[in-house]
Amino acid sequence: MxxxxxxxxxxxxxxxxxxxxxxxxxxxxxxxxxxxxxxxxxxxxxxxxxxxxxxxxxxxxxxxxxxxxxxxxxxxxxxxxxxxxxxxxxxxxxxxxxxxxxxxxxxxxxxxxxxxxxxxxxxxxxxxxxxxxxxxxxxxxxxxxxxxxxxxxxxxxxxVVENTSFRMRVKDLIITGSTSSGVGVVLSAGFALVSQLDDIIPLEEIFSHIHIPEDTSMTIYLLLGIGILIIAWILSMVGVLIKYAFFTVKKVDDDLIITSGLLEKRQSIIPKNRIQAIRVSENVIRQFFGYATVYIESAGGNLENPTSSTMLFPVVKKKLIPQLLSEFTPEFTWQNNFNKLPKRSMRRYLFRAVMPWIIIAIPLCIFFQPWGYFSLLLILLGSLNGYFSYKDAGWSIVDNQLVMRFRKISKTTVFMHKKRMQLIEYRTSFFQKRAKLQTISTTIKAGIAGSRYLLKDVEEEDVRKIEEWYRVEK
Incomplete structure (x- = not known):
C-alpha cells in the first residue's frame, strides 16, 4: 500500500x-x-x-x-x-x-x-x-x-496469469498504414498550416517570382495534384506506423491490456465490465481485401478520447474475427445471418445518397462547361453508395445480444448486449409511415455523452420484434 x-x-x-x-x-x-x-x-x-x-x-x-x-x-x-x-x-x-x-x-x-x-x-x-x-x-x-x-x-x-495474447504482424501494420483514411487529415493540416504561415511569411510575394508558363497544360496540374496526394498518403502511413508499432493485446484475468507506439508507448487497461459494445468497421479499401478494424466501446472517457472508442485490432482478416472475439471478448458472439431490409427501403436509401450530389452537379454543369460534366460521376458514385448502404443494412438477435449493421461510407457492425443498452427508440416520419417503415435508434453508455447507432427504414413488423425482445426480462 x-x-x-x-x-x-x-x-x-x-x-x-x-x-x-x-x-x-x-x-x-x-x-x-x-x-x-x-x-x-x-x-x-x-x-x-x-x-x-x-x-x-x-x-x-x-x-x-x-x-x-x-x-x-x-x-x-x-x-x-x-x-x-x-x-x-x-x-x-x-x-x-x-x-x-x-x-x-x-x-x-x-x-x-x-x-x-x-x-x-x-x-x-x-x-x-x-x-x-x-x-x-x-x-x-x-x-x-x-x-x-x-x-x-x-x-x-x-x-497474474496471462490467458491469451495477440501481436500485430509487420504485414498487417503496413496494411493499416496504407489503407488508413488519414490522407484527408494530413491535407487539412497542411492547408491549415499554409493559411497560418500566410500571415507571417509573404507567400504571395514568393509565388509571384515563380514563373509558370501560360501554356501549362492541365496534365501538369493533374500530376502536381497526384504528387501532393502521394506525399500526403506517405505521411499518413508513417504516422500510422509510428502510432501502432509493436501493437499487442493481452488478456489477463478479466482485463484487456492494449499496448502500442514507437515514439510514445501507450498502454490501456480495459476491464471486462467496462465493455459496452464491439464495433467492426470496414472501409471500402479494407473490405475489398477482406480486412476490418475492431473497436471496443467502453464506459468512461475524457477530452482526449471523448467517445472512449479503443482499437482492439487495428487491421485483421475478417474471417479471423469470430475466433478472436471468442478468445478476448467471449460475451460477444459473431453473427453472419442478418434480417435484411424490405425492398421498398431501397429507393429511400438511393434518394438520400443521390440528392446532395444532384444539387451540387447541376450548377457545375451549367457554369463550368465542359469540365463540370465530370460532376455527373458523383451522382453515379452516390447511387452506388446508396445501393450498398441498403444492401448491407440489417439486424440480428442472438439470445441477449442485438447486432446492427449499416453503412455510411464504411460498413459498420455493432454488437450490443441488452443489459448494456441505455435506450432504444423508434421513429417514424410521414413518408416512412406511408411505407410502413421505421428508424431504430440505440444508445449505449460509452464515452462522455454516450454512443448512438441508427438503422433506418426497418420493416414495422421487425421493429415490433426488437421492441418485444428488449422489453422481456432475462
Whole structure:
C-alpha cells in the first residue's frame, strides 16, 4: 500500500514546463515576426523571457507541492502552490488506468499514468506525468485487488496469469498504414498550416517570382495534384506506423491490456465490465481485401478520447474475427445471418445518397462547361453508395445480444448486449409511415455523452420484434 505521500519523478518539472510552454507558441511567433519595432518590441521580448522564467519556477513549485498516495481505499492527491487542495478518489469509482511513455519518460524508464473515473468529466481525474514502472504496477495491483475485495501488502508477490495474447504482424501494420483514411487529415493540416504561415511569411510575394508558363497544360496540374496526394498518403502511413508499432493485446484475468507506439508507448487497461459494445468497421479499401478494424466501446472517457472508442485490432482478416472475439471478448458472439431490409427501403436509401450530389452537379454543369460534366460521376458514385448502404443494412438477435449493421461510407457492425443498452427508440416520419417503415435508434453508455447507432427504414413488423425482445426480462 502507498501510504506515505510520494512525488512524481523530478523530470516532471520539465514535462509540466513544456506543457505550459505550448500555450505560448503563438504569442512568441507574434512577438518575433509580427510585433512592433523598436522599444515596444524590446519590452515585449523582455516580458516574454520573464514569463518563461516564471513558468519554469512555477513548474518547479507545482512539482514540489504535488503528492499522491493510496490510503483507506482512496487515491489521495494534494497539490497547489498558494492554496493547498486535496482530492480524494474512492477506488471503486475508477473505470480505467491508462499508461503511456513519451520520449522523455522512456529515457528515464518512467511512465505516465492517467486514471479515469465514472463521471470524471472532460479529462482524466488523476494524471501522474512521470512515475516509476514499479509504482504504476503497484497502483494497478492495489486497484484490482481492492475491487475484488482483497487487500495487499507492500511486499506481497502477486501472480497474474496471462490467458491469451495477440501481436500485430509487420504485414498487417503496413496494411493499416496504407489503407488508413488519414490522407484527408494530413491535407487539412497542411492547408491549415499554409493559411497560418500566410500571415507571417509573404507567400504571395514568393509565388509571384515563380514563373509558370501560360501554356501549362492541365496534365501538369493533374500530376502536381497526384504528387501532393502521394506525399500526403506517405505521411499518413508513417504516422500510422509510428502510432501502432509493436501493437499487442493481452488478456489477463478479466482485463484487456492494449499496448502500442514507437515514439510514445501507450498502454490501456480495459476491464471486462467496462465493455459496452464491439464495433467492426470496414472501409471500402479494407473490405475489398477482406480486412476490418475492431473497436471496443467502453464506459468512461475524457477530452482526449471523448467517445472512449479503443482499437482492439487495428487491421485483421475478417474471417479471423469470430475466433478472436471468442478468445478476448467471449460475451460477444459473431453473427453472419442478418434480417435484411424490405425492398421498398431501397429507393429511400438511393434518394438520400443521390440528392446532395444532384444539387451540387447541376450548377457545375451549367457554369463550368465542359469540365463540370465530370460532376455527373458523383451522382453515379452516390447511387452506388446508396445501393450498398441498403444492401448491407440489417439486424440480428442472438439470445441477449442485438447486432446492427449499416453503412455510411464504411460498413459498420455493432454488437450490443441488452443489459448494456441505455435506450432504444423508434421513429417514424410521414413518408416512412406511408411505407410502413421505421428508424431504430440505440444508445449505449460509452464515452462522455454516450454512443448512438441508427438503422433506418426497418420493416414495422421487425421493429415490433426488437421492441418485444428488449422489453422481456432475462
Amino acid at each position: 502507498i501510504c506515505k505521500p510520494k512525488r512524481i519523478h523530478p523530470i516532471g518539472v520539465i514535462l509540466t514546463f513544456i506543457k505550459r510552454l505550448k500555450d505560448l507558441v503563438l504569442p512568441a511567433i507574434f512577438i518575433l515576426f509580427v510585433g512592433s519595432e523598436g522599444m515596444i518590441k524590446t519590452i515585449l521580448t523582455i516580458g516574454f523571457i520573464v514569463l518563461i522564467f516564471a513558468l519554469l519556477v512555477g513548474s518547479f513549485f507545482s512539482w514540489m507541492k504535488f503528492t499522491y498516495r493510496i490510503e483507506e481505499g482512496e487515491i489521495r492527491i494534494e497539490y497547489g502552490i498558494f492554496v493547498k487542495k486535496k482530492r480524494y478518489i474512492p477506488i471503486e469509482r475508477i473505470q480505467n488506468i491508462n499508461e503511456s511513455a513519451g520520449i522523455i519518460q522512456r529515457l528515464f524508464k518512467l511512465v505516465k499514468v492517467e486514471i479515469e473515473t465514472a463521471g470524471g468529466g472532460m479529462e482524466a481525474e488523476v494524471g501522474l506525468a512521470a512515475i516509476r514502472r514499479e509504482d504504476a504496477d503497484l497502483i494497478r495491483e492495489v486497484v484490482a485487488l481492492h475491487k475484488k475485495g482483497n487487500s495487499i501488502q507492500e511486499n506481497d508477490e502477486q501472480q
